[in-house]
Amino acid sequence: MMRIRLPGFAPLMLALSVAVMGLLVVMPLGVVFVEAFSKGLPTYLATFQDPDAQSAIGLTLVVAAISVPLNAVFGLAAAWAIAKFEFRGKSALMALIDLPFSMSPVVSGLVWVLLFGAQGWFGPWLQDHDIKIIYTTTGIVLATVTVTLPFVARELIPLMQDQGSDEEAAAVTLGAGGFTIFRTITLPNVRWALLYGVLLCNARAMGEFGAVSVVSGKIRGLTNTLPLHIEALYNDYDFVGAFSAASLLACLGLVTLLLKTILEWRFSSELSVARRR
Amino acid sequence: MPADAEDQALEVRGLSKSFGRFPALNDVSFAAADKEFLALLGPSGSGKTTLLRVLAGLEQPDAGEVRFRGEDYLALPARRRRAGMVFQHYALFRHMTVAQNIAFGLKVRPRAERPSAAEIARRVGDLIALVQMGGLDKRYPAQLSGGQRQRVALARALAIEPRMLLLDEPFGALDAQVRRDLRRWLREMHDRAGVTTVFVTHDQEEALDLADRVAILKDGKLIQLGQPQALYDNPASAFVYEFLGPACRLPGVVEAGRLHVGDWTAAAPAGAPAGDVSVYFRPDEVEFGSAGIALQVRTTSARGPDLRIEGLADGESVELHVRAPALPSGVAAGQPARFVPTRFQLYPRAANA
Numbered sequence: 001m002m003r004i005r006l007p008g009f010a011p012l013m014l015a016l017s018v019a020v021m022g023l024l025v026v027m028p029l030g031v032v033f034v035e036a037f038s039k040g041l042p043t044y045l046a047t048f049q050d051p052d053a054q055s056a057i058g059l060t061l062v063v064a065a066i067s068v069p070l071n072a073v074f075g076l077a078a079a080w081a082i083a084k085f086e087f088r089g090k091s092a093l094m095a096l097i098d099l100p101f102s103m104s105p106v107v108s109g110l111v112w113v114l115l116f117g118a119q120g121w122f123g124p125w126l127q128d129h130d131i132k133i134i135y136t137t138t139g140i141v142l143a144t145v146t147v148t149l150p151f152v153a154r155e156l157i158p159l160m161q162d163q164g165s166d167e168e169a170a171a172v173t174l175g176a177g178g179f180t181i182f183r184t185i186t187l188p189n190v191r192w193a194l195l196y197g198v199l200l201c202n203a204r205a206m207g208e209f210g211a212v213s214v215v216s217g218k219i220r221g222l223t224n225t226l227p228l229h230i231e232a233l234y235n236d237y238d239f240v241g242a243f244s245a246a247s248l249l250a251c252l253g254l255v256t257l258l259l260k261t262i263l264e265w266r267f268s269s270e271l272s273v274a275r276r277r
Numbered sequence: 278m279p280a281d282a283e284d285q286a287l288e289v290r291g292l293s294k295s296f297g298r299f300p301a302l303n304d305v306s307f308a309a310a311d312k313e314f315l316a317l318l319g320p321s322g323s324g325k326t327t328l329l330r331v332l333a334g335l336e337q338p339d340a341g342e343v344r345f346r347g348e349d350y351l352a353l354p355a356r357r358r359r360a361g362m363v364f365q366h367y368a369l370f371r372h373m374t375v376a377q378n379i380a381f382g383l384k385v386r387p388r389a390e391r392p393s394a395a396e397i398a399r400r401v402g403d404l405i406a407l408v409q410m411g412g413l414d415k416r417y418p419a420q421l422s423g424g425q426r427q428r429v430a431l432a433r434a435l436a437i438e439p440r441m442l443l444l445d446e447p448f449g450a451l452d453a454q455v456r457r458d459l460r461r462w463l464r465e466m467h468d469r470a471g472v473t474t475v476f477v478t479h480d481q482e483e484a485l486d487l488a489d490r491v492a493i494l495k496d497g498k499l500i501q502l503g504q505p506q507a508l509y510d511n512p513a514s515a516f517v518y519e520f521l522g523p524a525c526r527l528p529g530v531v532e533a534g535r536l537h538v539g540d541w542t543a544a545a546p547a548g549a550p551a552g553d554v555s556v557y558f559r560p561d562e563v564e565f566g567s568a569g570i571a572l573q574v575r576t577t578s579a580r581g582p583d584l585r586i587e588g589l590a591d592g593e594s595v596e597l598h599v600r601a602p603a604l605p606s607g608v609a610a611g612q613p614a615r616f617v618p619t620r621f622q623l624y625p626r627a628a629n630a
Contacts, residue, residue, distance in 0.1 A: 167369075173362040175356045175359070185370055
């Protein structure tokens with residue numbers, strides 16, 4: 001590609017964006033670690049001895065371990081249907097998949113309370129049958145799945161559309177059955193894009209605050225996820241504890257960024273068309 | 278080799294297929310003999326690819342019948358038809374090597390019918406040699422040229438020992454020189470494999486050069502089916518005439534067994550339509566002389582082995598070809614000349630208005 005020399009105005013814009021990035025991204029990230037270690041390593045580590053903290057980390061892992069595979073399966077199914085078949089309501093489905101991106105996460109959480117809460121549509125019925133959804137792990141998973149719904153599908157749809165279905169057609173004529181084709185052709189063709197989507201989905205699932213806070217009830221040691229636990233610690237004026245816990249999420253973010261960059265660098269041609277550079 | 282009804286391998290009867298309100302196939306019927314090489318020739322949108330996909334089982338027709346050696350082919354799902362298909366854009370499995378691509382059709386067979394791993398490897402090796410891809414078996418499709426990819430695609434289709442080979446514009450994405458090389462090679466492959474082959478193309482030269490018989494499709498209908506030479510000599514309609522090669526057209530009138538074009542007359546062939554006709558002839562099937570159709574020559578130019586003479590005949594612009602090196606005597610830019618088409622076809626003028 002040809003290099004374009006930057007005239008006088010451009011360096012100014014560059015300096016501005018670097019300054020904004022530093023102020024809004026790098027500095028806060030630094031603050032998290034500085035504050036977390038402000039009372040030394042033993043205090044930092046002690047935060048994670050707290051049973052409530054361990055419960056929050058555990059719950060966060062459980063929620064991610066359930067919601068991410070669910071969304072991977074849903075994303076694959078939706079992308080497969082949209083990219084390889086023609087059907088009525090296709091554009092409506094595509095718009096619906098994007099809805100969680102354009103809606104406040106609080107709303108995504110609230111709908112479940114309205115449906116399954118004690119005063120909700122199905123509340124009395126659920127109570128009669130002794131089923132609890134709101135203020136339980138189930139509710140947190142539902143809210144997390146809703147919020148992270150688009151990540152995998154959005155990553156796969158453009159790639160699958162670009163690849164078309166000629167390879168699948170060829171596999172059929174060669175005698176392969178539906179499941180064999182999916183396992184040996186469709187899935188391997190999108191594996192890196194799938195991993196990319198799963199990675200982003202996981203980062204969001206573990207970090208989600210808004211939707212989860214509505215349905216969790218914030219019971220310490222029971223329904224607090226890591227982000228909710230951080231808020232609780234902060235509200236208790238336990239700043240070292242809050243920042244120590246926050247440093248975990250920050251690390252998750254950095255690892256995600258690193259893996260994402262490696263994927264983009266190594267497998268750019270096998271990711272979505274939009275991500276090629 | 279058009280054959281008797283007894284040894285027809287492939288029989289297609291009354292095939293129709295619409296996409297929404299667009300009729301892609303309209304009552305198409307034909308038959309192909311065992312080991313025959315049949316070309317489906319037509320412009321884009323003529324339904325030839327749809328027809329091929331119906332044969333492969335990738336599309337279901339709305340009406341009609343397909344039989345292969347008497348068996349109801351439409352009742353078989355695509356994966357059971359053993360129709361080896363080669364796609365225009367190769368459709369090679371991008372994450373598999375050349376060898377893995379070719380082995381795919383054997384590896385996905387049910388366990389009872391699957392050859393042993395050693396047998397699969399042996400057959401893949403044979404096919405790689407057959408398509409002259411030796412030493413490239415570990416390559417991925419992205420590391421191959423277009424011509425190499427298409428040879429792998431053919432080997433992959435041949436690996437399943439197909440009952441029928443279906444080729445969808447297999448050379449469409451290749452450049453002219455590679456196309457010509459692969460054309461002869463494909464014909465050899467077909468003769469050696471001995472499989473009934475249906476070949477889709479929009480290139481009339483390719484179809485006439487390769488096929489035992491050519492079927493011409495237009496707007497989902499089968500217009501004419503015949504051996505290449507018969508087709509070329511006797512196109513059934515103006516469309517077929519124009520489609521099979523460069524054509525010149527002049528208005529004429531047939532009266533009392535005589536054809537009149539301007540002030541030139543000739544005996545009209547038996548069975549010629551009466552009244553207003555379009556006279557079609559090939560631009561190189563002309564003789565210049567003192568008699569014939571009057572031509573006001575505008576320009577002359579050399580184009581490869583041909584000399585081109587462009588001018589007005591009876592008010593119509595025509596371009597005639599003569600072999601180099603010399604122009605016929607008396608033919609020069611800006612001068613009047615006369616020529617006679619040595620062969621011509623007459624079609625009613627209204628039909629092609």
